[in-house]
Amino acid sequence: MAHATLSHSLILSSSRFSRLGYSTRFLRHPNPLSLPLTRQRFRCYCSDQTSPSVSFSRKRVVSGVQPTGSIHLGNYLGAIKNWVALQDTYETLFFIVDLHAITLPYDPQELRKATRDTAALYLACGVDISKASVFVQSHVRAHVDLMWLLSSSTPIGWLQKMTQFKEKSRKEGGENASVSLLTYPVLMAADILLYKSDFVPVGEDQKQHLELARDLAQRVNNLYGGRKWKKLGGRGGSIFKIPEPLIPQVGARVMSLTDGRSKMSKSAPSDQSRINLLDSKDLIADKIKRCKTDSFVGLEYDNAERPECNNLLSVYQIVSGKTKDEVMEECKDMSWGTFKPLLTDAVVEHLSPIQVRYQEITAESAYLDKVLTEGADKATEIAEVTIRNLKQAMGFYI
């Protein structure tokens, strides 16, 4: 997970940046109030741009977000924080994947709220709608259209091999699992290919799905593209762009507060194991106070016997914006009793602007509706072209 797969990947670790001579002020204080972050903050090595506003030359990144309705620190430090970064260098589109959410048993009474709350949280975390598009997957009809068209070129065998499918369907009782769990990756491929995405940020658990999307895109290009497409009046060449993965760098893997060897996760039974972005000051303080530590003296990184220590120091490093060295300097001789309040304050301070902004957004329902509508409109513009091209290449009467 620590490797950059391409020279194009963004490098987001603050220590590396300061080594390169760039100010790390941005990373220290992410700006959820959408003040423009100038290009001096960090540089993308892939494009040669003079201005962040020239969107047509920018590479495109898409990401689907589950409508969990609540986000924890692991999600945030692992992914969302990086969105704020990506939107300055790429044209970013991201969408709440409500159509994916229904592939497993879910609460219909909560879905609407969860969808909107998730969108609001992303905006609160700093997604700037003057740069990025935010929308709800089900609001753009092209997603299911493309899903069906792609499914006619997806061998059943490819889907049966997917690890996520095997695991999740087993939990649902094998044959009783809904077929949408099997076709989940096809809808995900549609999400990606619809927007001619250049890059897709993926974690370990989605790598296989991205591979499938790439294979599917290639297969469709072979089956229907090129001269065959030209014969039907099309442009010829490739129908789909083959997306590349964007693998996040180390530093954003946050472990559970109650088990240093497991990732912080929403599905862990105890809420004590995670810090939710919307947890109150007191709750955060309490969770950190009670969190698992060890009986070693002092604090240190990278000791395999001290996973909790490594985790908490890493979290402190990221939310405070300090370098690893600075943190070591500051904390190596601290006791847990001294460190914990320090960590708490740093986390609370980091999350506070997000919480304030979140309250503002959710107080005004019409604002959020408007943002999502505009996002969907913009997405639809792009998506409709892709659908039309594919239908033409597949010989449909359009």
Place this chain on the structure above:
Amino acid sequence: MAHATGLILSSSSRLLTLSLSSLYSLQNAHQLPLPPGSLVSATAADFSDTQTLFPFLDSDASAPTRLPLLLLKRVVSGVQPTGSIHLGNYLGAIKNWVTLQDTYETLFFIVDLHAITLPYDVQELRKATRDTAALYLACGVDISKASVFVQSHVRAHVELMWLLSSSTPIGWLQKMTQFKEKSRKEGGENASVSLLTYPVLMAADILLYKSDFVPVGEDQKQHLELARDLAQRVNNLYGGRKWKKLGGRGGSIFKIPEPLIPQVGARVMSLTDGLSKMSKSAPSDQSRINLLDSKDLIADKIKRCKTDSFAGLEFDNAERPECNNLLSVYQIVSGKTKEEVMEECKDMSWGTFKPLLADAVIEHLSPIQVRYEEITAESAYLDKVLSEGADRATEIAESTIHNLKQAMGFYL
């Protein structure tokens, strides 16, 4: 009075003698084997006197019957874009559409999204889609009564397919006979997943329009069962009080569709093998009469078709399947009764009967061919018909989608 062999429309006997249909058969429009005396749909009796129930049906034909449509039950049928139709398809299903459209609100659509679930000819799909629609119009589908459209033009179909798929257990689909057969032919795992989810899209086709009835042949009965089960399941999971809590109407989200079982009489056998159904997939084109075959070709095919060496002609002799088939075809296309045909033909030789049959078939098909030429000569006309059909379908479909999404808790 129910005719065993087909339906002649007259203002005094608008009965629902329903023959076989070719709904959704995967490769070609199959006719269905049913023993004599099969059940007609239970509701046929309800409409024994359509004049009383629907007096407006006799009203001025130039006025589109939009308002009264509210009172009519709705029938949907999907048609594969084969691009060519043979006599078996026609006598088995299409001819009956002309019937159904007077008594039901009929919607039917060319299922191009289903066509791609198996390997298909990409360069031909567009033409096949339009030609199929044109043929149906040529066969008498009246757009002032029925809607004709292309499945892919109504976006709600795939949307409902996805929503339904979240409530469809994989096991239900793996059990489908058609899936097992077709996927085996495609190499098992290599078959596309759309072959597996085919019945879910079909269920969407049906449920989208709150269909009362769906004409099905043997090969689609299992799929209709699945659609019914799925509708029930969704109603249980998301309907009723739960739906009301989300601001909905409550009650059932979907209407459970009933099958419309065809009556015996429209099973046309191959011209080269009296024991097999006339079919599009049979290797030799001699085995079937295509609706657009020229006079000469029809005469030739009939001249060469398989007969027997018995004297005279008769129905219902198990040793003479070809004879039964050809007499039945003659009966249907000439509009005569079984008795009249027996009277006329029982002492004929094959040499006398064949030209008689050929003429009757040609005469029956001639108006269809003429009309077909008219329609396909004017591309804009067909485009317009299909576009209006899609608009009408979309109206109905959108409200169904809205209801389900609301019941499933979506942010609309």
